[in-house]
Amino acid sequence: MKLIIAAIKPFKLEEVREALTVIGVRGMMVTEIKGFGLQSGHTEIYRGAEYAVNFVPKMRLEIVVADSLADQVVDTITKTARTGKIGDGKIFVIDVSQAVRVRTGETNDDAL
Amino acid sequence: MNRVTKFAGVGAGVAAILASLPLAAYADMIKAPDATAMAGMVNKGDTTWMLVSSALVLLMSVPALGLFYGGLVRSKNMLSVLMQVFMIVSMVAIIWCVYGYSLAFTGGSPYVGGLSKAFLMGVSASSYAATFSNNVYIPEYAYVIFQMTFACITPALIVGAFAERIKFWPLMLFCGLWVTIVYFPVAHMVWYWAGPDFLTNPGQEADYGLVWGWGALDFAGGTVVHINAGIAGLMGCLVIGKRTGYGKENMSPHSLTMTMIGASMLWVGWFGFNAGSNLEANGLAALAFINTFVATAAAALSWSLVEQLRHGRPSLLGAVSGAVAGLVAVTPASGYAGPMGSIVLGLLVSPLCYTFVSVVKSRFNYDDSLDVFGVHCIGGIFGAMMTGVLAAPGLGGQGWVDYTQFPAVAGAWDMGTQLYAQFKAVMVTLLWSGGVSLVLFFVIDKVFGLRPTVEDERQGLDQTSHGENAYNM
Numbered sequence: 001m002k003l004i005i006a007a008i009k010p011f012k013l014e015e016v017r018e019a020l021t022v023i024g025v026r027g028m029m030v031t032e033i034k035g036f037g038l039q040s041g042h043t044e045i046y047r048g049a050e051y052a053v054n055f056v057p058k059m060r061l062e063i064v065v066a067d068s069l070a071d072q073v074v075d076t077i078t079k080t081a082r083t084g085k086i087g088d089g090k091i092f093v094i095d096v097s098q099a100v101r102v103r104t105g106e107t108n109d110d111a112l
Numbered sequence: 113m114n115r116v117t118k119f120a121g122v123g124a125g126v127a128a129i130l131a132s133l134p135l136a137a138y139a140d141m142i143k144a145p146d147a148t149a150m151a152g153m154v155n156k157g158d159t160t161w162m163l164v165s166s167a168l169v170l171l172m173s174v175p176a177l178g179l180f181y182g183g184l185v186r187s188k189n190m191l192s193v194l195m196q197v198f199m200i201v202s203m204v205a206i207i208w209c210v211y212g213y214s215l216a217f218t219g220g221s222p223y224v225g226g227l228s229k230a231f232l233m234g235v236s237a238s239s240y241a242a243t244f245s246n247n248v249y250i251p252e253y254a255y256v257i258f259q260m261t262f263a264c265i266t267p268a269l270i271v272g273a274f275a276e277r278i279k280f281w282p283l284m285l286f287c288g289l290w291v292t293i294v295y296f297p298v299a300h301m302v303w304y305w306a307g308p309d310f311l312t313n314p315g316q317e318a319d320y321g322l323v324w325g326w327g328a329l330d331f332a333g334g335t336v337v338h339i340n341a342g343i344a345g346l347m348g349c350l351v352i353g354k355r356t357g358y359g360k361e362n363m364s365p366h367s368l369t370m371t372m373i374g375a376s377m378l379w380v381g382w383f384g385f386n387a388g389s390n391l392e393a394n395g396l397a398a399l400a401f402i403n404t405f406v407a408t409a410a411a412a413l414s415w416s417l418v419e420q421l422r423h424g425r426p427s428l429l430g431a432v433s434g435a436v437a438g439l440v441a442v443t444p445a446s447g448y449a450g451p452m453g454s455i456v457l458g459l460l461v462s463p464l465c466y467t468f469v470s471v472v473k474s475r476f477n478y479d480d481s482l483d484v485f486g487v488h489c490i491g492g493i494f495g496a497m498m499t500g501v502l503a504a505p506g507l508g509g510q511g512w513v514d515y516t517q518f519p520a521v522a523g524a525w526d527m528g529t530q531l532y533a534q535f536k537a538v539m540v541t542l543l544w545s546g547g548v549s550l551v552l553f554f555v556i557d558k559v560f561g562l563r564p565t566v567e568d569e570r571q572g573l574d575q576t577s578h579g580e581n582a583y584n585m
Contacts, residue, residue, distance in 0.1 A: 044364055045423055047433060047483060048470020051362045 001096040001108060002070035006061040007035060008081040008089040013059045019080040020063070023072050026112065029062040039087035058089060064096055066109050141247050143518055144313040150240040150249045158243070161393035162254040168384025169261035173201045173268050176381055180374030180436070181272050184429075184482050187366040188572025189276045190582035196271045196280065200287050201264040207291060208260045215296035217241075217259065217304055222322035224297040225304060232256065242307025243391040246519040250391060258388060263299070266337045267291055272482030273345025274352045274562075276363075277569055280577050282560045289552055290344060294545045295336070302328065302336050302537065305515075312518040327530070328537035329503055329512060331400065332389035334444025334496040335541040342489020343542050344549035346480060351553040352562050354479035356569050368428055375432035379408055382439045386446035396510070400446040403454040404439065407446075410458030411438025418466050430466075437465040437487050441495035448499055450508025457498050465491050493538050500534040501527065 008016060013030065020028065034055035041054040065073055074091055082088055101111035142149050178197040182190050204212070211230045220226035229235060241255035267287040271278070305311065305320035318325070323335070330336060355363065365371060386404040390397040415434025416426035441461035442454055449457065468486035480486060503509035505525055512530075514523040556562060563569075568576035575581065 045427065046364050046429055048466070048474070049363075051364055053362070 001064055001099060001112070002067060003094040003096045004061070004063045004065065004070065004073050004077070004091060005094070006063075006077050006081070006089060006091045007033065007058045008061065008077070009083065009087060010057055010059050012081045012083075013061075016061065016077055016080045019076050020073060023076055024069060025063060025065060025073060027063075031060040031062075033058050033060045037087070037090060056087060064099060064112060066112065141519055142309070144310050145247065147239060151238060153247050153249045154240065154251060155248065155392070157393045158248070158250050158391070159254055161397065162250055162258050162388060162391065165384035165388025166254070166258045166261050168381045169258070169265065169388065170201070170381075172378050172381030172385060173261075173265040174198055176374045176377035177265065177268055178374065179370045180378060180432075181275060181482055183367040183370030183372075183374060184272075184365045185275050186363060186572070187582055188574055190366065190574060191578055191580060192280070192573035193271065193275055195578055196278075196283060197268045199280075199284060200268045200271070203284060203288060204264045204267060204291055205260055207288060208263050209256075212263055212291060212296050213256050213259065215292070216263075216299040217255075219304070219306065219316075219319045222320070222325065223301060225300050242309065244308065244513070245392060246308045248392060255391075259299070262333060262337060262385075263291060263295055266295055266333075266341050269337070269341035269484060269488055270345045270348060273349040273480045273484040275481040276573065277352060277355050277563055278573075279560075279562060279564050282556050282562050285560070286348075286552055286556055290549065293552070294340065294344065294548050298340055298541055298544060299336050301540065302330050308515050308520050309518070311515045317516075323537045323540060326533045326536055327512065328533040329448055329499050329530070330444045330496065330537060331447035331499070332386045332443045334440070334492045334499065335537050338440045338443060338488040338492030339496065339538060339541045340545045342485050342487075342492055343546040345484030346478070346489065347546055347549040348553050349478055349480045349485075351550065351557055355481065356566050358479045359477075365429065372428060372432055375435055378439065379435060382408075382443075386443060390447055396447055399451075399510070402451050403442055403446045403449055406451055407442035407454040407458035407461075408435045408438040410455045411435060411441065411462045414459045415462035415466055418463050433465070433469070433483070433487065434462040437461045437491045440488055440491035441498065443492070444496045445499040445502050448510045448512075449502035450510075453502035453507055453509060457495065457502060460498075461491050461494050464494055493542075496534050496538050497531065500531040503530065
């Protein structure tokens, strides 16, 4: 099993969810986050007081899938979330050692 | 140099109306009428307008000023600002009826009134207050209420200068003392006079406040309200010091939506403030109304243009700040200037106030959190001085009325004399309010402490001073 963590632009969330559903992803966790990468934020001015806002709003997706599906998920997110402009986000893939479905006690791939 | 012969009034408009009356009407006029005669000189339209205006001015403080200020602070201090404004209004309303009205609006000395109307003694449903016209009166309760709303909002304006870093009860103590020592005397000096039917009455020829006697024109409170509160705010933010993290941390407004709602309600309420200050529902009230409308619009536009030029984008906060600056500037001029003059006034005040809030403040490095000094004091000074220009009949203004005659007549206009009177009014307010406020803040700080601890300030005043949160979501 793999855990795929992706930070994407907030307005891309719905599109990515749809595309992942199509390839067979059956669940994900989503968090509103702030962060920075190459995109260095922007400046806000309030009555002449300038603030550099370095942390930009993003959506963090956490998706656990069977090993066989992992590459396809990464590929789908990359294609769907891409605008070609700075700030499109990042994807990380991590090995997962165990999964349990709370209701039934099923484990690993059965629990996904 | 007998300046005392010159009196501020509503302008040549009234005199012109009076002059057009048939001579027989003059003959019917009663000099120094008694209460029974006054009862026949009350107009239900005027009374209605004054009561409606009073409600509009209360709306300016709660909720308008509270929302305007509250939106500008961080969310952890939202309730502290709303609470301060709400409670100052509540407290001053009581003080006003106990002794404030008496100190401001009874005769006594040129500096402050007496205590003859303390606890509203002698004020009843059948006592009357003078207007700016001979033989026109309004119920005294209506006048007490209208002026009460002014006394309530003025100290509430001050809190913006040191928002996010003040202890609640020491602030309330300051406000109670400030209205007593500063506001009531200044209101008396600028606005108190015996009335148009009494100034020619033997023994009452000098029954007026000091600044009124100089002939300074302040229609609705450029000096009494805005310069008064603005300079007090500056003193407060200097004594209390900067917010923890000022200049290093992001202190951007938590809800400009609320600020816009507050500013818009201020604009609406200000019609009561300015047009209500005419005390009669007539053409001059409508003049004050349109002046208030267009000066505000012009100032919102010009602030946005300044920002477009300086930053390449016009901000909503800039637009509403400009609107408030325009409202402040037109306050003293509203009944004297013409609409075109008011537009010019609005266009000019925003670049000036913008310079103070964005350049001067950072140059001198003081933390006037919500720009009480930069908008209210500077805008107020500009408006007070420009009133001496824009009231000129040659510029579409109303001039001034000479109440030493009965009935009153239009006074001869001299801009130099007028500007000098305006200047003296500004200086008296700056020095008295600035000086007393500095001492009050200093003493209260030494005795009770004005600042919360750094930990409390970091946690936010909503939780530490009031034990609640603005937003539980």
